[in-house]
Amino acid sequence: MDAEERLLDLLGRSVGLTRAQLARELGLSKATVSGLVGDLLARGVVTEAEQSAGGTGSIARPVEAGGAIAVPRKSAGGVGRPGTVVRLTGPDRAFAVLRWSGHHLWSTLADFAGGTLAARSDEVPVDMDQAELVADVEAELTGLHREAGREAGYTLGVVLAVPAPFQPGVGIPAPGPSAWAAKPEESPMWAHAGWLATDPVPALKERLGIHVIAENDANLAALGEATAGxxxxxxxxxxxxxxxxxxxxxxxxxxxxxxxxxxxxxxxxxxxxxxxxxxxxxxxxxxxxxxxxxxxxxxxxxxxxxxxxxxxxxxxxxxxxxxxxxxxxxxxxxxxxxxxxxxxxxxxxxxxxxxxxxxxxxxxxxxxxxxxxxxxxxxxxxxxxxxxxxLAERAEVLGALAMVRDRRYG
Ligand SMILES: [Zn+2]
The missing domain is CATH 3.30.420.40 (ATPase, nucleotide binding domain)
Known part of the structure; x- marks a missing residue:
């Protein structure tokens, strides 16, 4: 691959990168990258956009008050260095992050630079089964799209930030030899997350028709702080x-x-x-x-x-x-x-x-x-x-963004 092909390949696997990141990841000088990007901009192959909240620089902090999250709709600056990201030309894209805390479900629709497009908070039962989870997630996505004024096809994927240990393909990991080995969902340890007794991702993918990732919430927050915090x-x-x-x-x-x-x-x-x-x-x-x-x-x-x-x-x-x-x-x-x-x-x-x-x-x-x-x-x-x-409550969302990037979404 020549330099331009490598740059386009990298952008195709990302959701927007700064020129400095492109230079670093491609091992090229900033001047070379600027030349390549300038040429691609002129041909309309890529576009350059202001970096949204939290992507890799500026950070917007949500405010939790009275059980509702008030999140700035668009970054108004922040504490990071200013910059723009280069991304492939194409329709705007978004992903949703759903995170549970006790009886609360917090959901966010974010753009691929980490900016918040819509946010909701709902009361949910903790003893739901997987069918109820699927229905809840679908309803949340519908609500997010309505709030953001977007069509359903706008969202490419959803990330579940789950409040329990999680093993992809398994769900809650088998606890080993114990009274609950056969039915971990009956263990009091997992009473708050019986819907993770088996991995819910296949059922959600089938129902929603979009990419679905499930990951432990602290893991996502760690990834968020490690990449953008x-x-x-x-x-x-x-x-x-x-x-x-x-x-x-x-x-x-x-x-x-x-x-x-x-x-x-x-x-x-x-x-x-x-x-x-x-x-x-x-x-x-x-x-x-x-x-x-x-x-x-x-x-x-x-x-x-x-x-x-x-x-x-x-x-x-x-x-x-x-x-x-x-x-x-x-x-x-x-x-x-x-x-x-x-x-x-x-x-x-x-x-x-x-x-x-x-x-x-x-x-x-x-x-x-x-x-x-x-x-x-x-x-x-x-x-x-x-x-x-x-990043406070944004840590999970930005960790999800990092994960979405890594999975080569979009
Ligand atoms: Zn213990």
Missing amino acids: AGRGLDSVVYVKVTPNTIGMGIVLGGRIHRGANGFAGELAHVQVNPQGPLCYCGGRGCLRGLLGQALVDAVRPAYQRDITFQDVLALAEAGEPGPRRILDDLGLTLGRALADFCTLLNPAAIIVDGSLGGAGEIVAAAVRESIARHSAPHAAGAVRVMCGE
Whole structure:
């Protein structure tokens, strides 16, 4: 292939790249790339567009308030460097990302530079079966298209950010020899995700007629931060997702999600932190997960004599209240103790704490840093950067974008 063919091949496998990225990936000088792009622009083969939110540079942060996501429809600048992306001429394209959190389903229609075209939030049952999932996804796509004013054919694919370990082709990985080995969906561990008992992708593909990817939500967020967020340019990134009820972890090594032998890699929630602690539904004892959810708010409530939510704890800590700060500090120290061994063994370049924690995230990150400095081997502790995510709730969407690119969509 000559240089132009290689450039067109690369663009055909991407959803828009900057001239600098083209030069780097093709091993050509920027001047050569500019000459090639100029010629292709003149012939109408490629088009150049302003880089949308989050693609590879600027970032638009959604605001969650009152259960609804308010997302800027178009990037209004952001914090990244300005730039334009070159893409093949053709119809506008989009992909949808659906992510579940408890009873909530958040859905986003994004363009191929990561810009948000439409966003919705709906209440959904947690005990749905796969047929109900397929119907829900179809209804979400219809709603997204209506909101964005687009035809159904506009969307080339959908990415499911699922709240459970996931093994492509399998669904929830088989848990090994246990009471629930035959029917993992009946395990209390997966009560919130029985619809993943088998891989739902084939059924969704058949019903929707578009590309479908399912991936663990923390894995997608890790990929998002590794490609378009705080971990840009680093090849080994760990992402710690903190939700009101549990902790998730995504591992990106060499630019790729590391799922492990059967999809259970990154089960930080089930690292043992108290050998004498209560039994966990995973079959272990004293799992880290037990420090979150009700246990966490119960620890804060006596000081305030009122109902407290996880969001309250974050807000109080960010406002400087010493008690809630102490709770998050202790949580970070415990997380850091588990992550310290991970650092010693895998020597990652970065640990990124969930950006959706807002200002309270820095309290957790600081404690993780302290714990790693104390418990990790010095050569590993000195190499790892512990920081807060830049993308907040957009991390999964931009991870999905990276994945869509990698799968050679479009
Ligand atoms: Zn457990």
